[in-house]
Amino acid sequence: MSSSYYPGLENVIASETAISYLDVEKEEIVVRGYDLIELAQNVTYLDVAGLLLEGSLPDADERNKLEERIKWEYGLPQNICSILRLLPKKTDLMDVLRTGISALASYDEELEDRSKEANTRKAIRLLAKVPQLLANGYQAITEQAFVEPRDDLSYTANFLYMITGQVPSKMEETIFDQSLIVYSEHEMPNSTFAARVIASTQSDLYGALTGAVASLKGNLHGGANEAVMEMLLEAGSDEGLETLMLSKLARKERIMGFGHRVYMKKADPRALLMKDALDALALEKNRSDLYTMCVVGEELMKREKNLHPNLDYYAAPVYYLLGIPIDLFTPVFLAARTIGVSSHVMEQHAHNRLFRPRVHYTGPRNLHP
Numbered sequence: 001m002s003s004s005y006y007p008g009l010e011n012v013i014a015s016e017t018a019i020s021y022l023d024v025e026k027e028e029i030v031v032r033g034y035d036l037i038e039l040a041q042n043v044t045y046l047d048v049a050g051l052l053l054e055g056s057l058p059d060a061d062e063r064n065k066l067e068e069r070i071k072w073e074y075g076l077p078q079n080i081c082s083i084l085r086l087l088p089k090k091t092d093l094m095d096v097l098r099t100g101i102s103a104l105a106s107y108d109e110e111l112e113d114r115s116k117e118a119n120t121r122k123a124i125r126l127l128a129k130v131p132q133l134l135a136n137g138y139q140a141i142t143e144q145a146f147v148e149p150r151d152d153l154s155y156t157a158n159f160l161y162m163i164t165g166q167v168p169s170k171m172e173e174t175i176f177d178q179s180l181i182v183y184s185e186h187e188m189p190n191s192t193f194a195a196r197v198i199a200s201t202q203s204d205l206y207g208a209l210t211g212a213v214a215s216l217k218g219n220l221h222g223g224a225n226e227a228v229m230e231m232l233l234e235a236g237s238d239e240g241l242e243t244l245m246l247s248k249l250a251r252k253e254r255i256m257g258f259g260h261r262v263y264m265k266k267a268d269p270r271a272l273l274m275k276d277a278l279d280a281l282a283l284e285k286n287r288s289d290l291y292t293m294c295v296v297g298e299e300l301m302k303r304e305k306n307l308h309p310n311l312d313y314y315a316a317p318v319y320y321l322l323g324i325p326i327d328l329f330t331p332v333f334l335a336a337r338t339i340g341v342s343s344h345v346m347e348q349h350a351h352n353r354l355f356r357p358r359v360h361y362t363g364p365r366n367l368h369p
């Protein structure tokens with residue numbers, strides 16, 4: 001047996017995949033042959049969802065059919081709405097989502113069918129229901145009336161509408177759509193790995209996604225976008241942010257929204273796209289101070305630690321200006337990533353090898369009772 005041990009599986013190749021690849025040298029996120037940033041600049045989230053599910057970009061007709069199929073699946077079972085209302089009001093929104101997705105499994109007639117066709121239909125159901133789950137979950141926890149989906153709006157406009165209760169402007173819709181695309185898929189992060197590990201026992205898509213939600217909640221992963229916004233609000237100004245960041249660094253604390261296991265000392269291309277989006281949105285909303293503050297923080301981290309922002313750093317203030325409550329930033333990330341995780345689960349089911357690694361044992365031996 002090989003004795004190689006890589007803590008955190010750093011740089012270990014865990015799977016073959018035809019879904020995506022981070023080409024750090026070329027600063028490209030390859031998604032089924034396309035550059036993710038180019039996709040975000042040229043097509044919609046539903047096009048990317050079709051690409052991830054089927055392997056090729058849908059034409060206009062295929063895209064419309066996909067949208068129709070998703071809209072047909074809008075709505076939550078009444079019992080799921082009751083579960084949301086019954087949860088304690090202090091429940092974290094990622095835990096609400098984890099419970100909701102897990103409970104939704106019981107209502108899917110095809111839960112145990114692992115065929116590509118059935119898994120595709122389940123992924124479409126999840127695309128339809130997860131945004132509503134997080135919006136209505138938030139409304140349950142904050143004791144507000146549920147906002148129901150509207151099928152006269154685009155998928156993305158409806159997603160934002162269910163959260164804020166307002167129909168977004170064209171600019172807000174476009175920026176939110178771009179954010180969903182850049183969050184949709186990213187090779188083998190902890191959450192996708194967790195989902196593939198679960199799927200490798202031939203467990204079902206809902207179970208694998210439930211595991212991914214638990215993974216994504218953590219601050220070192222998806223939870224960072226909420227922590228970034230809390231830091232920016234606590235800082236309040238350029239000087240405040242410099243003081244806060246320097247004091248965190250002096251205490252050897254991590255600054256959320258910076259660094260990345262794969263990009264390391266290189267820029268995350270998604271962060272650059274969201275930085276431009278923030279610039280435009282902040283101008284529109286008379287909040288260029290927020291953009292400037294973020295740039296001050298970026299420059300400080302480059303100077304002090306030679307670290308670049310990751311996607312969460314610039315997505316956080318974008319979501320804030322879109323009127324999304326901070327508690328929903330990570331759930332929105334999860335909703336966008338649902339399609340990426342679903343594609344990985346389908347690929348795992350199609351080319352399966354059970355994940356079962358070994359350990360480097362450091363405990364005692366030869367003890368006797």
Ligand SMILES: CC(=O)SCCNC(=O)CCNC(=O)[C@H](O)C(C)(C)COP(=O)(O)OP(=O)(O)OC[C@H]1O[C@@H](n2cnc3c(N)ncnc32)[C@H](O)[C@@H]1OP(=O)(O)O
Binds near residue numbers: 254
């Ligand atoms: C969309 C996403 O999910 S992206 C990830 C979002 N997460 C965050 O933003 C959380 C903050 N970032 C981090 O904690 C890390 O950069 C991670 C977890 C993302 C990657 O971490 P790792 O690959 O394990 O990097 P590692 O911990 O080895 O860090 C290398 C060095 O950079 C430092 N470092 C890395 N990130 C940060 C940070 N955000 N703030 C301060 N220092 C940092 C480490 O302290 C370490 O320094 P040292 O060598 O002097 O000890």
Ligand SMILES: O=C([O-])CC(=O)C(=O)O
Binds near residue numbers: 183185221311
């Ligand atoms: O790739 C990672 O490790 C984390 C990340 O950026 C993502 O999931 O989008």
